[in-house]
Amino acid sequence: MRELLPLSLLGGVIGLDVVCFPQMMFSRPVVAATVAGAFVGDAERGMLVGVVLELIAIATLPFGASRYPEWGSAAVVGGAIGATLHAEQGGTITIGVLAALATAWVGGLTLVKLRQWNAFLARRRRPALDAGARGAVIGLQLAGLTSDFVRAALLTAIGYGLLFPLAAHIQSAWTFSGPLSRSVVVTLAAAVAASAVWTIFHSARGSRWYFAGGLVVGLLLLLGR
Amino acid sequence: MTAPAVQHASPAPQPGPSIPAWTWIAVFTRMLAIQGAWNYETLLGNGIGFCLEPALRHLPGGPHGPAFKQAMARESTYFNAHPYLAAVAVGALARAELSGVPAERIERFRTALAGPLGSVGDRLVWAGWLPFASLLALAAFGLGARPLLVVGIFLVLFNAGHFALRAWGLRVGWKHGLAVAPSLGTPLLRRGPAHLARAAAAAAGVAVPLAAARVLGGSHVMLATVLGVAAMLSVVLIRVHGRVEGYKLALVLIALFALISVAR
Secondary structure (H helix, E strand, C coil): CCCHHHHHHHHHHHHHHHHHHCCCCCCHHHHHHHHHHCCHHHHHHHHHHHHHHHHHHHHCCCCCCCCCHHHHHHHHHHHHHHCCCCCCCCCHHHHHHHHHHHHHHHHHHHHHHHHHHHHHHHHCCHHHHHCCCHHHHHHHHHHHHHHHHHHHHHHHHHHHHHHHHCCCCHHCCCCCCCHHHHHHHHHHHHHHHHHHHHHHCCCCCCCHHHHHHHHHHHHHHHHCC | CCCHHHHHHHCCCCCCCCCCCHHHHHHHHHHHCCCCCCHHHHHEEHHHHHHHHHHCCCCCHHHCCHHHHHHHHHCCCCCCCCCHHHHHHHHHHHHHCCCCCCCHHHHHHHHHHHHHHHHHHHHHHHHHHHHHHHHHHHHHHHHHCCHHHHHHHHHHHHHHHHHHHHHHHHHHHHHHHCHHHHHEEEEEEEHCCCHHHHHHHHHHHCCCHHHHHHHCCCCCCHHHHHHHHHHHHHHHHHCCCCCCCCHHHHHHHHHHHHHHHHHC
């Protein structure tokens, strides 16, 4: 578990990107899980976990005050677990994705708590804010950023610290073959992605035909290989 | 949409004050952290004050003068917008404050602008540009791209749009001040989301089977089975939309699968 501290810091930085700073979307699963995989020595397997998570994450629209899973720190946990488990045994990707989904769910709850914490801090500084004190405005912003970094780093540390030993234990008892395990997780991810694509884009005129056209191109590319 | 209300209530922009380049860099950099203190009560409000602070220092009396304090207090109250398009508000409010526009006009403007900046930005970025960039990266993955290329495609493509949108917003906001509303009617913002939706739908059609095939790494028969079952399951998910979240369903089903794998 020597990787716990650097992974936690990575999770902190990536979790910060989800909402607070700089929102360059390196917190997207396909990026975060790949980077986490590279951190523990296998970017390729980190990316496999990240791609499956990315398909699922397409359904998440972070509109305003809506509540959504926190994919950044979760992808770090899942990507690192997927890349650290024994590749030759079955279930590696499946277990990594499972760990990430569980962390994303808890991470979403921590984002709600962070926003409540920020509101508490803002209420406490209300007189200074009403007086136009620049120190209060800047202080609140820095407090929010720091709290978010700590939240994400702790989430990653606890998530990885608890789930990695559990994941290793599960993998040692895993009985399904690698292909079957991957096919189950890919089926679910593709289904979530397809339903998300329909839900988000169907209101745009002709989008179903664009999807169908893309599908034909994708299948032809597959057959041509 | 309340944009027309803003348009009617706003005066034509007067020749504006000038701000040093260094101040613009500070404002732009702070905009990357505009949601740093996001909360359920003032939402983006504190972030707006935080971003405007370097510009407001140029008010008469400097950062210790009454004009600065009044402006800071006004600009740090409730505000809601998409974080990228909030740049339009930051630019416009900076110009209004430094031009000495009366406080009540600025407050009316803030109220009127918040809705359109939120809804337009959400449709353009979260439901358009982001999934489009993500699906293109997944298609590249499916075509065999290595990790660095997949990550690079996504980050470069997404952030080209991201930074361009922020820079555009700040520029038009500053240029037009309280008369910025017509800029929100630009074809990019009006028709962009629909075009992006179609492009993303096409990208999804390409990306999903290719990405699935590479993760599976198996035969065409297995891929066909996976895609067929996924298609049926997606119909079920569409029918129960709003009642079941996809990621939670995936979590439960994968957990069950793991349990069976370990227990049998």
